[in-house]
Amino acid sequence: MxxxxxxxxxxxxxxxxxxxxxxxxxxxxxNDRAIQFHRDACLIETMVDGGLCLAKEETPxxxxxxxxxxxxxxxxxxxxxxxNHDHARVEExxxxxxxxxxxxxxxxxxxxRKHMPADSxxxxxxxxVRRSAVSxxxxxxxxxxxxxxxxxxxxxxxxxxxxxxxxxxxERLRAPxxx
Amino acid sequence: xNCEVVxxxxxxxxKSNGLPAELRTHLAYCGSCRAWRRRLLQLEQHVSSLPxxxxxxxxxxxxxxxxxxxxxxxxxxGIAAVNSEAAAPAPAGPPGRFRxxxxxxxxxxxxxxxxxxxAALLLIAFSAYELRTRxxxxxxxxxxxxxxxxxxxxxxxxVRLSSADTPAERVAILADxxxxxxxxxxxxxxxxxxxxxxxxxxxxxxxxxxxxxxxARALRETERxxxxxxxxxxxxxxANTAERLAQQSPVEQVxxxxxxxxxxxxxxxxxxxxxxxxS
Numbered sequence: 001m002x003x004x005x006x007x008x009x010x011x012x013x014x015x016x017x018x019x020x021x022x023x024x025x026x027x028x029x030x031n032d033r034a035i036q037f038h039r040d041a042c043l044i045e046t047m048v049d050g051g052l053c054l055a056k057e058e059t060p061x062x063x064x065x066x067x068x069x070x071x072x073x074x075x076x077x078x079x080x081x082x083x084n085h086d087h088a089r090v091e092e093x094x095x096x097x098x099x100x101x102x103x104x105x106x107x108x109x110x111x112x113r114k115h116m117p118a119d120s121x122x123x124x125x126x127x128x129v130r131r132s133a134v135s136x137x138x139x140x141x142x143x144x145x146x147x148x149x150x151x152x153x154x155x156x157x158x159x160x161x162x163x164x165x166x167x168x169x170x171e172r173l174r175a176p177x178x179x
Numbered sequence: 180x181n182c183e184v185v186x187x188x189x190x191x192x193x194k195s196n197g198l199p200a201e202l203r204t205h206l207a208y209c210g211s212c213r214a215w216r217r218r219l220l221q222l223e224q225h226v227s228s229l230p231x232x233x234x235x236x237x238x239x240x241x242x243x244x245x246x247x248x249x250x251x252x253x254x255x256x257g258i259a260a261v262n263s264e265a266a267a268p269a270p271a272g273p274p275g276r277f278r279x280x281x282x283x284x285x286x287x288x289x290x291x292x293x294x295x296x297x298a299a300l301l302l303i304a305f306s307a308y309e310l311r312t313r314x315x316x317x318x319x320x321x322x323x324x325x326x327x328x329x330x331x332x333x334x335x336x337x338v339r340l341s342s343a344d345t346p347a348e349r350v351a352i353l354a355d356x357x358x359x360x361x362x363x364x365x366x367x368x369x370x371x372x373x374x375x376x377x378x379x380x381x382x383x384x385x386x387x388x389x390x391x392x393x394x395a396r397a398l399r400e401t402e403r404x405x406x407x408x409x410x411x412x413x414x415x416x417x418a419n420t421a422e423r424l425a426q427q428s429p430v431e432q433v434x435x436x437x438x439x440x441x442x443x444x445x446x447x448x449x450x451x452x453x454x455x456x457x458s
Contacts, residue, residue: 030369031370037379051333051336051353099335
């Protein structure tokens, strides 16, 4: 009976410790997510609205336009983070930008070109969308290369590489020049 | 003394005991009785190695021994009988002490069992906790891993939406977006982030009303039940979570949470109506 009395507080304190530790962890996770939400609120809103736009649009060309709008907002945020020397954020947003350019803009433009009728007006619109996406990348790339201090240059390498890959995908879609 | 009597007397005495003189004299002259005795000795020698069924006598004896005086036990023929010990007083001296030790041993068994039970429970609880912590399994919406930020999840859904061709695909992705947003409900409510919670609620309402419900109406009739059934359940869960959070939150946070409750319940019932309409 005495050993039983001894076991009860041991078990009780072990349970309290475990639940306390769990509570602390979940509190910390909650705080981190709340901070992330606050920091990304503007982009989150853009992405949700962009998603609704993408769900409504029926043609790949219109979807490519929606994605270009998303890419524009991301490029603005990358620039802003670079000015604040927030390397981690530049890298994170740079990867998102590349994803949107590659899998959003380029894929849809390519899809549009595959199924487009022999009509030059559609090709013209494809080229317009492509150029507007390229115009987001090129100046941003230059800014990152020039604005970064020598020690920052290394930090931005991954982002620059991601941007170049996105740019290369868009360049591949350049309209063939007439002979 | 004839052979019959000799055989009966041989049966009555054990091997270790010496033979009486009159039997020994008869055996000296009677060959058949000598042979009979030899077989008898052989039998006696081998009887101990014969297999015997397991006895329950010991446990029955202990049970009877420990039974409280006056306790009624059933005899095999079904007639209740009072234990013989009931009438007799408890034996004194060494047997009484033996009984006390025995009964203590038997009584300590439940305690050993309960200690083992507590230890097992503790071990199971600890293992489950460790497993959940290591695998990052969500225990509630609030303990979701932060490894995948909301923004990254939204970018991934948008890219998928940009190549979704059918309403079924779009409905599934929009429902995913709604779920991803709902995951941040508890963290924002717990962090007292009123403005962000209002933004989240507005986005959630838009996704469900302008996205999910709109696309769900475009689904083919045969697709409705399999696609919309699980989504309706998830919306209901979100409504319950938001309602629970609203009950625990300060007044400023209640309205956005109630907006979510309303739209999630409305969405769930509208989706149900869509597939019930079909059936």
